[in-house]
Amino acid sequence: MKVEEKIASAVIEIIKDNFGQVVAPELVTITKTRKEFEGDFTLVVFPFVKIARRSPEQTAEIIGGSLVKEVEEVIGYNVIKGFLNLTLAPEFWLDFLKKEMNNTNFGFQPERKENPVVVEYSSPNTNKPLHLGHIRNNLLGWSVSRILQAAGSTVKKVNLVNDRGIHICKSMLAWMKYGEGETPESSGKKGDKLVGDYYVKFETELRKQVDQLVKKQGLAPEEARRSAPLMQEAQELLRKWELRDPDTIAVWEKMNGWVYEGFDQTYKRLGVDFDKIYFESDTYLLGKKLVKEGLEKGFFFQKEDGSVWADLSDFKLDEKLLLRADGTSVYMTQDIGTAQLRYDDFQPGKMVYVVGNEQNYHFDVLKKVLKKLEKPYAGLLHHLSYGMVELPEGKMKSREGTVVDADDLMDEMVETARKTTEELGKTQDIGEQEKKHLYHIIGLGALKYFILKVDPKKNMLFNPAESIDFNGNTGPFIQYTHARIRSILRKAGQQRVEGIMPSIEASKLNVKEKNLLKTLYDFPAVVMEASEELSPAQIANYIYELCKEFNQFYHDYSVLNEPDKDISEFRIRLSQLTARTVKNGMELLGIEVPEKM
RNA sequence: GGUUCCGUAGCUCAACUGGAUAGAGCAACAGCCUUCUAAGCUGUAGGUUCCAGGUUCGAGUCCUGGCGGAAUCACCA
Incomplete structure (x- = not known):
């Protein structure tokens, strides 16, 4: 059990003992303490003041005092207004590092044996090349799949080709x-x-x-x-x-x-990549069949010209065409067929559709139509609706030639990576093969991070003239941080990296080290959160914060030149876990991290 | 016109889902390389969170009404 949970249940007990009421767990909010205050976790006591019939300060005092007694990890507290800041024993953070430092799967949950989540993404038309909008779709779909998997789900990635x-x-x-x-x-x-x-x-x-x-x-x-x-x-x-x-x-x-x-x-x-590719040419007939069945069962109705419609007025929507008068199918027909096929193929527990928000209405209707058909999977559909990628002059329009082509964009990014690397003079001790690979991962890293760091549901802006930055909150910044850590670890040598954790005095931990440990501690929870929200952006923002935290530590303290040997060893472990977390996190975004750059 | 989504620093984005003094990065200015990679670090400046009400201990976040923008409302996909 995590400490936060331990504290939370202790709080409920304490309130029951002192104030005679059982509070709902949702009211117990424990967050990380903000940097400007002393402490590790903070309990908001406002929700309990009515029950306690005391001032927020007094309430916090009572709970704080009891927590120190009841929860061994909690060694101190302070009260500011209605906020109870709790301090954990420094050993807690060291124990955490000790436990996770050799865990290559840090942050990843073991696979649960459940019905799989089917994630559909990409879904291109075969009449046009892929452009920037598709890139967002593909990156989101792939990353969300990877995140779900990291959170313990079984995932099937599928592509539905509009052929x-x-x-x-x-x-x-x-x-x-x-x-x-x-x-x-x-x-x-x-x-x-x-x-x-x-x-x-x-x-x-x-x-x-x-x-x-x-x-x-x-x-x-x-x-x-x-x-x-x-x-x-x-x-x-x-x-x-x-x-x-x-x-x-x-x-x-x-x-x-x-x-x-x-x-x-x-x-x-x-x-x-995909586990299975569906073609609409294979599924639209099934869709037609299902529509006809629905018609026979009276779920749908037919107009004089022979076209088939769904009446969705009981859902506060209007009528929706399902088959044309000439018997040919429409988009909706096909999606009915593919939903059925997918259900038959995988028995999924959830079906995620990564499709742009311009189709919100379509998916609303699809869910209702499946409900009309009394399909068991109607409730499993989840539309991951993401925002458009806009250019400074507005939406991309193929007719006006403002479409940013996917291949061209990747070329440009890789080229920028090459130029930047050469300008910085970092190409000496890297072989030709390696360089090519490096430019590829930096260029694509920049592109992927740029797109994935934005909350999926929001529209985002891409300015081709400014291209994508390599400094600040960017993919290359994170890759660079990783390369620097790896450089230290290479120099430290395998023996020292794999050695046992030294026993250092917990009180010797400096603020930067502690902040870094606290941030690392969050990673598994962030992965879970991202999987619930289907949001790679949360991973991206987390890794960025982690890297900033590390860079501050790196700037202020030396790992290898630290005279105290135990502290030096400890910092090696700390760096090791940081590098691994960065790597694991970036993997969830589909971004490789280099050993050198 | 109906419905849905969005509106946060000059620009691009955050804000732990209702919590403390709204944070980063770019761009601007001022510093830090004889020291593990300066694609880095530190500082300065930049805000009535579109507006007006409401809900409550507490609102960028929730509710109502405006304003502005986007998407959609196809026998297109």
Whole structure:
């Protein structure tokens, strides 16, 4: 049991004994004592003053006095206003270090045998290359999966590829009409980029037709868009696809194959992976089937034109289309199918969908529709809704060419890492292979940290002109801190690092060492918190704080040149646990930490 | 217009879920390398937490009403 819990239950006992009432555990808030006050943990006594019928100060005095007697770790206290600051025996912190210093899994919980959590993320369309928005999605999904796992859950990472639908038909059509047989090999283009180009081509050609129709026939722009020949052809292509027309399927398979090759490269470089990949082309039929079953059972209704709808008015939502009049499926249909399939595949205890907040309404509806269908997993859905990545001029728009391409961005980051490292003159004793790897992990570290340190639900801003900093609250700062510690540990030598913990007098601990120990102590709780909140940002902010704490210690005291041998040994252990915590924490963000930089 | 989310230093973000005097980093200014890696450390300056009420011992956080921004309300995904 953790000390905080021990103190909390002691507090409940003390209140019962002294004031004759049992208080709810939620009222007992124990936090870390702020730096400007003396103490380690702080109990807020305001909630108990009514029960105690005494002033906050008197109440705190009574509880504080009893805690010193009842809880052996607590050796002192002071009262400031309604805050009871408790001081723990310094040995407590040393014992903590002793216990954890050789634990390579510090902060990670053993796997519980429970139903897995299925995390869906990435979910790209196969008509466009990945951009900065996808990067946020992928990093979040991967990191959240890793954090859940660290907190003891079994996790299945899945990707749902949007490989069918009208948008895919658009790039197919453009390639068939204007492509002249171009392939990634013939053009040297990355597969996803090539297909993306044809999607753009479709849009530009379509726009020409629309402009014509508006000018010559005076149609409204929306009407013109619908009736333009290219749009008609795309829709015809979709119908042919759903009828499994062999020629259409062949083109579709070929072009999607190019895209997957391109995506795989990007995923690999980004360091994300999946346990299972779903394709909507495999799941939409199941969705249709479920919708039809729902119709037969009377959960849904049909309009005169044959389209199928869900009436969600009992949930205070309106009607939602589930199948078109021509029988083709929509987005919602597919998601019904994939939810079912996923449930059948994994028997999950929870299904997390990492999808942008622009789809909040969609997921609200999906949950309600599944409830209408009386599916047991309707309540397991959790939409991890994250904010958009915005540019200084606003949202990224592919039509205006303001999209930040994922591959280009990674190139830039790695290049900046190279330049910065060379400018700092740190490349001497590093081999070529090693350098390449170093630039990669620094560049991606900067990018990943930049994105993951922001609370997922908030929109965030990315300014391409300013690029991403390597100083201050950044990935490279943390990587640098790790490299410095590792440098000390290398110099200390394996024997000293792996030796036993010296018995030093607890009273010799200085403030920086104690602060560092206290911060390290928090790590397991931070991991749990982050897994409950599905928030990598909490990990990022924690590691940053830890690094700052270490750097202060590093600045003020020497580890290896400390004359008192026991203290030097102790500091080696302390540094060791810090390095490991940094490493473990960064691993949860998918960021590697170097030995040297 | 309805619904949802957001609004914190010039800029980018925190604030342990209602707790003490709202904190970091960038940018600015002033310092610290003969000493384990200066991608570091220390200091100065920067705030009516959008506004107005309310709830209570206590509000950036909760409730109401404004103002400003974003998303969504498709037979797009």
